[in-house]
Amino acid sequence: MFEGGRDVVDQIIARLRRPVRIDPSLDARVMERIATLPTPRRAGAVTAAWRWLTEPRHVALSPLSGLAVATGLVALALLLPALARRPAPTIHELQFVLVAPHATAVSLIGDFNDWDPARTPMRLASAGGAVWTAVVPLSPGRYRYAFLVNGARWLADPTAPAALDNDYGGPSSVVTVAGS
Amino acid sequence: MGIDNVGTSDAELVRRVLGGDTGAYAALVARYRDRLGRYAVHMLGNREDAEEALQDAFVRGYRSLARCDDPERFGAWLYGILVNRCRTTGARAARRGQVFVRDEAALNGAPLPSSVERTELDDVVRRALARLAPEYREAFLLKHMDDLEYEEMARLTGAGVSALKMRVKRAREQLQAILREVERV
Numbered sequence: 001m002f003e004g005g006r007d008v009v010d011q012i013i014a015r016l017r018r019p020v021r022i023d024p025s026l027d028a029r030v031m032e033r034i035a036t037l038p039t040p041r042r043a044g045a046v047t048a049a050w051r052w053l054t055e056p057r058h059v060a061l062s063p064l065s066g067l068a069v070a071t072g073l074v075a076l077a078l079l080l081p082a083l084a085r086r087p088a089p090t091i092h093e094l095q096f097v098l099v100a101p102h103a104t105a106v107s108l109i110g111d112f113n114d115w116d117p118a119r120t121p122m123r124l125a126s127a128g129g130a131v132w133t134a135v136v137p138l139s140p141g142r143y144r145y146a147f148l149v150n151g152a153r154w155l156a157d158p159t160a161p162a163a164l165d166n167d168y169g170g171p172s173s174v175v176t177v178a179g180s
Numbered sequence: 181m182g183i184d185n186v187g188t189s190d191a192e193l194v195r196r197v198l199g200g201d202t203g204a205y206a207a208l209v210a211r212y213r214d215r216l217g218r219y220a221v222h223m224l225g226n227r228e229d230a231e232e233a234l235q236d237a238f239v240r241g242y243r244s245l246a247r248c249d250d251p252e253r254f255g256a257w258l259y260g261i262l263v264n265r266c267r268t269t270g271a272r273a274a275r276r277g278q279v280f281v282r283d284e285a286a287l288n289g290a291p292l293p294s295s296v297e298r299t300e301l302d303d304v305v306r307r308a309l310a311r312l313a314p315e316y317r318e319a320f321l322l323k324h325m326d327d328l329e330y331e332e333m334a335r336l337t338g339a340g341v342s343a344l345k346m347r348v349k350r351a352r353e354q355l356q357a358i359l360r361e362v363e364r365v
Contacts, residue, residue, distance in 0.1 A: 040198060
């Protein structure tokens with residue numbers, strides 16, 4: 001079965017390296033699936049900064065730097081009781097509402113959920129109805145948002161101010177949450 | 181894929197997709213379908229599972245495209261996604277006990293002396309690979325089928341270079357033992 005005088009594993013490798021043809025209809029199946037997805041977008045500055053902060057990495061420290069970090073941690077531990085006495089920022093629960101009688105699925109996307117349609121699906125207020133709602137806890141600040149209908153149609157909130165600094169392509173709205 | 185996409189760099193196609201031209205992704209799929217498909221077919225041992233893993237990898241690649249930091253190396257980035265999808269698909273297939281079924285259409289290479297011999301040899305190769313532990317098979321294919329450097333393999337698999345060298349060595353030893361056994365039968 002194998003050629004004599006030649007390592008059998010090398011003969012296997014030669015066979016494995018032969019081209020493999022995959023059914024080209026796979027392309028159409030992939031494109032059909034991605035047609036239902038929102039266009040991928042480069043992360044905004046806030047998201048990119050958050051990713052930079054949360055991504056694990058190896059950090060090399062000299063003994064002197066290690067000592068400085070340790071000193072900083074001790075100082076922080078001493079300051080913590082004072083910081084703990086400061087009031088925590090107020091969290092407000094905001095209800096977002098969209099009337100979409102023909103929709104089968106609606107997601108709320110915005111700065112508060114990284115514009116990820118999977119994170120805040122909206123629910124029908126009543127079975128068979130047309131009013132979609134979602135409640136989101138938000139700390140004071142300014143947020144841009146939009147609705148994604150049936151996984152493809154991007155809608156701004158018709159009842160809210162439009163966002164002019166939109167860097168996500170589709171139209172979006174703005175909500176400002178005031179401090180307490 | 182339009183003819184104008186032939187020769188267009190990966191980086192340019194990625195830039196177009198991120199700019200809203202979803203159709204440009206079809207060119208990337210066509211470009212990498214067979215190249216990545218070969219790994220999936222040999223890793224999973226059957227076409228159905230391989231195509232499922234490949235399709236999932238392309239869809240996940242599209243959804244995460246904004247996180248592809250070096251679009252010029254889109255293929256290598258997508259390869260990492262496929263390696264993970266094959267692990268998931270392989271584990272599921274192992275649970276249902278259907279790993280490595282016969283697949284005559286999977287290979288499309290140079291003709292051998294006779295189709296009978298080709299079928300028999302392909303079957304032996306497939307069965308021998310199937311007897312390797314998945315992490316050995318994965319390392320062996322990345323190293324010897326795709327000729328990757330160990331550093332690149334480490335990036336794709338998340339395993340250390342020493343561990344990968346050990347896996348490739350063990351895979352070779354085990355394959356040799358399996359094939360000797362087959363030849364004696």
